[in-house]
Amino acid sequence: MTPQDASQICAEVCALAPVVPVLVVKDVAHARPLAEALVAGGLPALEVTLRTPVALDVIREMAKVEGGVVGAGTLLTPEDVIAAKAAGAKFGVSPGATDRLLDACEAHDMPLLAGTSTASDVMKLLERGYTVAKFFPAEANGGVPALKAIGAPLPQMKFCPTGGISLKNARDYLSLSNTLCVGGSWVAPADLVEKGDWKAIEELAREAAALPR
Numbered sequence: 001m002t003p004q005d006a007s008q009i010c011a012e013v014c015a016l017a018p019v020v021p022v023l024v025v026k027d028v029a030h031a032r033p034l035a036e037a038l039v040a041g042g043l044p045a046l047e048v049t050l051r052t053p054v055a056l057d058v059i060r061e062m063a064k065v066e067g068g069v070v071g072a073g074t075l076l077t078p079e080d081v082i083a084a085k086a087a088g089a090k091f092g093v094s095p096g097a098t099d100r101l102l103d104a105c106e107a108h109d110m111p112l113l114a115g116t117s118t119a120s121d122v123m124k125l126l127e128r129g130y131t132v133a134k135f136f137p138a139e140a141n142g143g144v145p146a147l148k149a150i151g152a153p154l155p156q157m158k159f160c161p162t163g164g165i166s167l168k169n170a171r172d173y174l175s176l177s178n179t180l181c182v183g184g185s186w187v188a189p190a191d192l193v194e195k196g197d198w199k200a201i202e203e204l205a206r207e208a209a210a211l212p213r
């Protein structure tokens with residue numbers, strides 16, 4: 001897959017809803033109802049982080065949920081890419097970008113939202129042909145003013161900022177011309193997942209899905 005094709009697919013994923021839930025799921029039994037609640041609330045694109053031992057099984061389960069588009073987050077190595085693809089991930093997300101990871105994603109047809117935090121990171125991805133990236137960790141990197149400032153000389157790159165974003169500040173990011181959507185874990189808080197309060201999560205998703213952009 002070329003970087004151009006990868007960015008096209010990532011742009012389509014980002015267009016699905018204003019928010020991509022970032023999910024850390026510890027129990028496979030939570031996968032289906034959690035994905036169903038988020039999709040029902042209007043958030044079809046889901047990022048399952050590869051940060052728990054069951055993450056690949058969670059992706060496999062969530063991939064069965066109708067209307068969902070499940071991606072794998074925290075892709076760090078070529079092995080992660082291969083395993084995520086085999087589990088059914090339709091896109092990948094990484095905190096940063098290395099040539100090794102980008103090579104693997106291109107070789108294995110995994111559209112990647114690669115992490116950037118500086119103008120140089122963005123320039124490297126643009127040189128390679130990517131036009132969609134993650135901005136991470138968004139708030140710690142200077143938040144909306146930083147992303148806006150990066151967009152001035154580099155308007156070709158569009159972003160999914162992630163890290164420290166909530167319902168409170170999501171609107172400000174979404175109003176930027178270089179922001180397609182935001183990523184965030186606030187729509188699936190650990191306590192609600194543990195309790196299995198899928199109705200509450202569906203409500204959080206609905207609120208997030210209604211954010212203007």
Ligand code: 3PG
Binds near residue numbers: 022165183
């Ligand atoms: C993460 O690192 O887990 C993601 O960037 C999500 O960050 P958040 O919990 O601040 O939304």
